Amino acid sequence: GHLTSLQTLTYFVVGNNSGCSSIGELRHLKLQGQLQLCHLQNVTEADVSMSSHGEGKDLTQLSFGWKDDRNEVIDLHEKVLDAFTPNSRLKILSVDSYRSSNFPTWVTNPTMMQDLIKLQLVSCTMCESLPQLWQLPSLEILHLEGLQSLQYLCSGVDNSTSSTFPKLRELILVDLKSLNGWWEVKGGPGQKLVFPLLEILSIDSCSNLENFPDAVIFGESSQFLDNKGNSPFPALKNLKLHNLKSLKAWGTQERYQPIFPQLENANIMECPELATLPE
Numbered sequence: 001g002h003l004t005s006l007q008t009l010t011y012f013v014v015g016n017n018s019g020c021s022s023i024g025e026l027r028h029l030k031l032q033g034q035l036q037l038c039h040l041q042n043v044t045e046a047d048v049s050m051s052s053h054g055e056g057k058d059l060t061q062l063s064f065g066w067k068d069d070r071n072e073v074i075d076l077h078e079k080v081l082d083a084f085t086p087n088s089r090l091k092i093l094s095v096d097s098y099r100s101s102n103f104p105t106w107v108t109n110p111t112m113m114q115d116l117i118k119l120q121l122v123s124c125t126m127c128e129s130l131p132q133l134w135q136l137p138s139l140e141i142l143h144l145e146g147l148q149s150l151q152y153l154c155s156g157v158d159n160s161t162s163s164t165f166p167k168l169r170e171l172i173l174v175d176l177k178s179l180n181g182w183w184e185v186k187g188g189p190g191q192k193l194v195f196p197l198l199e200i201l202s203i204d205s206c207s208n209l210e211n212f213p214d215a216v217i218f219g220e221s222s223q224f225l226d227n228k229g230n231s232p233f234p235a236l237k238n239l240k241l242h243n244l245k246s247l248k249a250w251g252t253q254e255r256y257q258p259i260f261p262q263l264e265n266a267n268i269m270e271c272p273e274l275a276t277l278p279e
Contacts (some may be wrong), residue, residue: 016042023047023083034061034092040080041066048079059086066097074099081107088112091138094120101126101149110135122146129155129184134164145174154183170200179206182213194232199262201233202240211249236260243270250276 012035014023023037024047064081081095082104093107093116106112108131115138121127123146133139134154142165144150153173154164164183165171173179182194194213195201203209213232239260241247268274 011036012038014039014042023080030058032058034063035059036063036065036094037084038065039067040064040077041068043076043080045076048076048083058089060089061092062086062090063092063094064096064098065094066099068097078102078104086112089115091115092118094122095124096122098124099126101128103127103131107131110137114138117141119143120145125149134183136165136167138167139165140167141170142168143170143172143174144176145172146176148175148177150176151178151180152182152184153179165195165198168195168198171195171198171202172200173203173206175205176209177205177207179209181209181211195236197235198233199235199237201236201238203244204240204242205244207243207245209244210246231261233260235262237262237264239263239265240267241269241271241274242267244274245270246273247271248273248275 012023012026014037016039023040023043062084064084066077077098078100081098085104085106088111090113093113098121110132113131113136116136117138118141119133119139120141120143121130122143125146125148127147128149128151130144130150130153132155133142144153266277268277
């Protein structure tokens with residue numbers, strides 16, 4: 001608490017008794033760059049009741065990690081994230097073992113996340129829906145693992161949506177037991193190009209997922225209406241599918257067969273219901 005001029009602190013472990021470090025010590029530090037917060041289950045109500053810990057900090061990478069603890073207060077999880085509201089220059093965000101079903105306002109605000117390049121959510125078991133990540137203009141890498149309650153990759157997509165995940169290049173989905181589909185569409189089927197730049201797609205142990213998204217192109221002038229056809233993955237190069245027990249089709253419509261015009265490598269294992277390979 002005495003290092004008030006400290007600007008670089010890459011790793012901070014929250015202690016579990018009064019004589020140990022607490023996140024309250026970070027409140028007045030003007031930290032820059034990367035900050036990884038561990039053992040957040042030890043945070044107390046007093047720690048997060050102070051003014052914003054993110055205020056005055058110029059952080060580009062933030063990592064939050066909890067450990068299982070029977071005595072921890074689950075309600076504090078969202079308050080901890082809220083206390084570290086960063087500026088809009090955040091480029092990498094990692095959240096591990098977050099137990100709230102809601103994310104704080106700054107995570108759901110596309111303006112606050114406009115520079116975000118990489119997002120990793122691991123073991124956030126209460127999370128039933130995600131913020132509107134498909135709107136983020138800079139997001140290139142999305143890693144979702146162990147989100148046991150997540151039902152759809154995208155929520156809030158409607159028929160006015162012109163594009164989704166405009167910059168995403170790598171998508172990793174692991175152990176999403178409740179994932180039923182790619183998007184929860186409201187207001188009709190919509191017309192959207194789903195993953196225009198995606199090059200790497202890896203899906204493992206998503207037992208409820210039955211199909212890939214249908215390709216729907218926004219406007220007849222789309223640059224992808226050439227020989228690439230109506231593909232939701234016109235730039236995909238590497239495809240990995242493992243242990244998808246319900247995957248049956250490459251699209252939800254029988255008349256449609258997605259095309260992967262740039263596909264170079266495909267690794268498909270333990271998908272017993274899948275009868276055909278992608279063209």
